[in-house]
Amino acid sequence: MEFSGDEKRIQALFSELSLEDQTRAPCFEKLWSRAEANTPAQASLVTRFVLVATVVVVAMSFVAVRSWLSSSQSQPVANIPAQIIPTTAGSRVQHSELAAASKIVARPRRFTRRQTERTAITQAAMLSNWQSPTNILLTSPTLSVLSSLPQLNQSARDLEQFLPKKNNELIKESKQ
Amino acid sequence: MEISELKAELEKLHQTSFGWALSCCRHNRSEAEEVLQTVYLKILQGKAIYRGESKLQTWLFAVIRKTAATEHRKQVLRSLITLGSPVEKSSPQPELELEWSELQRRFRQALAGLPTRQRETLHLVFYQDLSVAEAAAVMNISIGSARRHYERGKKRLRESLDREGVDYGIQWRRKENSGVVL
Numbered sequence: 013m014e015f016s017g018d019e020k021r022i023q024a025l026f027s028e029l030s031l032e033d034q035t036r037a038p039c040f041e042k043l044w045s046r047a048e049a050n051t052p053a054q055a056s057l058v059t060r061f062v063l064v065a066t067v068v069v070v071a072m073s074f075v076a077v078r079s080w081l082s083s084s085q086s087q088p089v090a091n092i093p094a095q096i097i098p099t100t101a102g103s104r105v106q107h108s109e110l111a112a113a114s115k116i117v118a119r120p121r122r123f124t125r126r127q128t129e130r131t132a133i134t135q136a137a138m139l140s141n142w143q144s145p146t147n148i149l150l151t152s153p154t155l156s157v158l159s160s161l162p163q164l165n166q167s168a169r170d171l172e173q174f175l176p177k178k179n180n181e182l183i184k185e186s187k188q
Numbered sequence: 189m190e191i192s193e194l195k196a197e198l199e200k201l202h203q204t205s206f207g208w209a210l211s212c213c214r215h216n217r218s219e220a221e222e223v224l225q226t227v228y229l230k231i232l233q234g235k236a237i238y239r240g241e242s243k244l245q246t247w248l249f250a251v252i253r254k255t256a257a258t259e260h261r262k263q264v265l266r267s268l269i270t271l272g273s274p275v276e277k278s279s280p281q282p283e284l285e286l287e288w289s290e291l292q293r294r295f296r297q298a299l300a301g302l303p304t305r306q307r308e309t310l311h312l313v314f315y316q317d318l319s320v321a322e323a324a325a326v327m328n329i330s331i332g333s334a335r336r337h338y339e340r341g342k343k344r345l346r347e348s349l350d351r352e353g354v355d356y357g358i359q360w361r362r363k364e365n366s367g368v369v370l
Binding site: 028 | 193198203206207210217221226228229232233291292297309310315345346
């Protein structure tokens, strides 16, 4: 910076001041070594390491707990086979309910565990009530005969007609 | 910057840093030493990090100024907590005052009478040979403010020296200091 007039004089006074100060300045090494002695370098390193290790352990345990919780929650959903959902008219209501229930279960993990369990119970109940769409094919005109059983108080003769015929009787009938 | 590299640079700036620390501590030598040591400690601990955004000297002076202000604040607080007595004004040691010439003594008195900002600006410009912009960066103020402090400080110092009857131009010429051009 260029000075002129009074500025030069002021600068001269400051220069004298600076010369005076420089003669009294302490040794750099003295101050630096004193500062180094006061630096808790080792302690701070150990503290930092402990802090970092603690944070890592806490983070890992948190992730582990979260993953374990999510896996335990998603198990009921995984057990429901998708192909057994009925398509008959009678079971359409059940199908829609099941789909809704599945959606609820598939939502993010914000739902509580209790809600998940309730949904699983509902699904289990629906599955137990499920009927096959081809169930109607199993019905036949002889169903009433097949389904009726002889009563224990009927006569032995009546009971005999339900027994399988013996071979010699069959031969007799064929001869007649 | 590596710490060894930084140490070498700091060593080069040590004399001027001490001068600036003295100015920040109102020419109290022990306080200035303590402040400078605290600054080195901050650098070693990584509390003060030089990122190369400005000149090293500018950055270092800003750290010294801030540290001196913090130390002063701590002193005030300590005195308030302990006895409620007012803080002793930092002043140079009396044994040093005896060694100073009359001119020096009057000049220091005139400087001490200036407001802090004006004194700091004049010190940075005339003593440390920084530009007004660099002084503004050290003091963390705008260039306009620094220029205003510089002009007002200069005027006030001149008035004060005139009032003291210091014909600083003539007396200075008598001194055998070849480094200064008049």
